[in-house]
Amino acid sequence: MISLHLEKKFRNGVTPFTLDVRYDIGDEHKCAVLFGPSGSGKSLTMQCLAGLIRPDAGHIRVGGCTLYDSAQNVSVSVQKRRIGYMFQDYALFPHLNLLQNVAYPRTGCWPWRMCGDERHKAQAMLERLGIGHLAAHLPSQISGGQRQRAALARALNADPLLLLLDEPFSALDPLLRERLREELLELISDLTIPAVIISHDPDDVDTFAGGLVLYDKGGARTVADYAGLRSGFATAGKCLRYLQEQGGQAEA
Amino acid sequence: MDFDVAFIWSPLELSLRVAGAATAISFIVATLAAWRLARKRGPMPALLDALCSLPLVMPPTVLGYYLILLVGRRGVLGPGLAELGINLIFSWQGAVVAATVVVFPLIYKSARAALEQVDKHLEDAARTLGASEWRVFISVSLPLAWKGIFAGIMLAFARGMGEFGATLMIAGNIPGKTQTLALAIYDAFQAGNDLQASWLVAVTSAVCVGLLMAAELLVKLKRRR
Numbered sequence: 001m002i003s004l005h006l007e008k009k010f011r012n013g014v015t016p017f018t019l020d021v022r023y024d025i026g027d028e029h030k031c032a033v034l035f036g037p038s039g040s041g042k043s044l045t046m047q048c049l050a051g052l053i054r055p056d057a058g059h060i061r062v063g064g065c066t067l068y069d070s071a072q073n074v075s076v077s078v079q080k081r082r083i084g085y086m087f088q089d090y091a092l093f094p095h096l097n098l099l100q101n102v103a104y105p106r107t108g109c110w111p112w113r114m115c116g117d118e119r120h121k122a123q124a125m126l127e128r129l130g131i132g133h134l135a136a137h138l139p140s141q142i143s144g145g146q147r148q149r150a151a152l153a154r155a156l157n158a159d160p161l162l163l164l165l166d167e168p169f170s171a172l173d174p175l176l177r178e179r180l181r182e183e184l185l186e187l188i189s190d191l192t193i194p195a196v197i198i199s200h201d202p203d204d205v206d207t208f209a210g211g212l213v214l215y216d217k218g219g220a221r222t223v224a225d226y227a228g229l230r231s232g233f234a235t236a237g238k239c240l241r242y243l244q245e246q247g248g249q250a251e252a
Numbered sequence: 253m254d255f256d257v258a259f260i261w262s263p264l265e266l267s268l269r270v271a272g273a274a275t276a277i278s279f280i281v282a283t284l285a286a287w288r289l290a291r292k293r294g295p296m297p298a299l300l301d302a303l304c305s306l307p308l309v310m311p312p313t314v315l316g317y318y319l320i321l322l323v324g325r326r327g328v329l330g331p332g333l334a335e336l337g338i339n340l341i342f343s344w345q346g347a348v349v350a351a352t353v354v355v356f357p358l359i360y361k362s363a364r365a366a367l368e369q370v371d372k373h374l375e376d377a378a379r380t381l382g383a384s385e386w387r388v389f390i391s392v393s394l395p396l397a398w399k400g401i402f403a404g405i406m407l408a409f410a411r412g413m414g415e416f417g418a419t420l421m422i423a424g425n426i427p428g429k430t431q432t433l434a435l436a437i438y439d440a441f442q443a444g445n446d447l448q449a450s451w452l453v454a455v456t457s458a459v460c461v462g463l464l465m466a467a468e469l470l471v472k473l474k475r476r477r
Contacts, residue, residue: 050376051379052376052380079382079384080382081380083380085376085377087376089373091371091376091377093374093377093392094396095395104383104391105381105382109386109390109391110390110391111391154381155380155381158382
């Protein structure tokens with residue numbers, strides 16, 4: 001589903017950071033998890049995928065489409081990539097109600113004005129995610145879980161080819177996290193769109209990992225058969241720690 | 253005592269007209285400039301930022317002098333403007349140009365600060381949803397930065413009402429034509445006409461206090477909604 005090779009140097013931080021990752025995630029996986037400590041380059045990878053950051057070199061191919069290739073001088077603009085990006089804090093527009101938020105990918109310069117068709121599509125998307133009754137609410141007036149669904153509805157209303165979910169549960173309390181994880185899994189299995197999820201929660205890996213990519217200090221490697229490995233460990237955390245230590249030894 | 257309100261109304265009306273026009277022009281240009289320069293780094297944006305902020309620290313007479321070099325009859329743009337039938341020297345339009353330059357940095361500075369305060373994730377989210385840079389600006393950045401920009405607008409209008417130096421250099425001090433409140437006060441005071449001067453001062457003060465109170469009220473009303 002994705003073929004990635006990214007090289008990018010960041011010099012403006014306190015310590016310079018180099019992102020250098022190359023991996024493929026096969027079509028057999030509907031969902032892939034990028035796992036690793038914070039600051040290891042997961043979010044930067046997503047921003048490169050979405051086209052918000054331009055890598056120095058490499059290529060990005062999603063489902064057979066080349067979105068970026070430094071060798072061929074190809075770089076599709078962020079607006080034309082059709083990649084749905086759900087931010088960690090959901091990034092709902094605080095000045096627009098949920099209906100206007102969800103309709104945003106289809107409305108014009110003035111998001112307060114929408115035609116019947118735009119309104120209808122947005123309302124249908126809200127209904128589909130079970131928050132149709134909240135259409136007139138502002139993002140500040142609804143709960144964290146509802147916000148997540150609204151953000152997802154908005155991303156899906158743009159007809160994306162790929163969904164990127166940046167730590168979708170980090171803004172939620174643990175009990176809600178459990179429930180929403182199940183819901184999101186159900187939703188993704190219903191969709192025909194592949195998804196990439198960033199997480200540093202081992203339970204997320206258990207739930208979503210078809211493909212698994214481990215990140216560490218700007219580098220990354222794929223884990224071929226997570227499900228097979230996982231059965232040998234009591235918890236997801238232990239399995240992932242083992243995998244990380246293994247990666248450290250391979251480096252040494 | 254014989255009392256003619258014309259001596260108040262004429263400069264007051266002119267001041268409101270000049271400050272209003274200057275604020276409107278500055279709002280559009282300065283907000284667009286702030287949008288293009290917000291979050292930009294490097295020597296070129298830094299230079300442009302300095303140029304946009306320069307009127308804040310330069311004496312208005314210096315600005316007036318520059319403007320005469322630019323749009324005066326023998327200025328760089330003067331002959332071209334004259335051909336179009338535009339004469340800015342000793343006209344109220346000239347006063348607008350002077351006030352526009354003087355109030356420009358007030359709006360530019362607050363607009364830039366307000367635009368940089370907008371959560372970058374929101375703008376990025378709009379981009380991934382297919383919005384062009386212009387649409388991101390109109391539908392996300394501007395509405396969210398509006399309060400800060402509005403504060404700049406009110407400040408600019410109040411400052412434009414009191415513009416003196418640059419206006420005097422370009423538009424002169426012609427009663428009924430280019431004599432704004434600030435100029436009329438100076439004139440009356442110089443002529444020893446203390447009663448007239450104090451009336452003009454009272455009116456100017458009342459207008460400025462009223463403006464600032466109205467601005468506060470508007471912001472509060474918006475917040476309540």
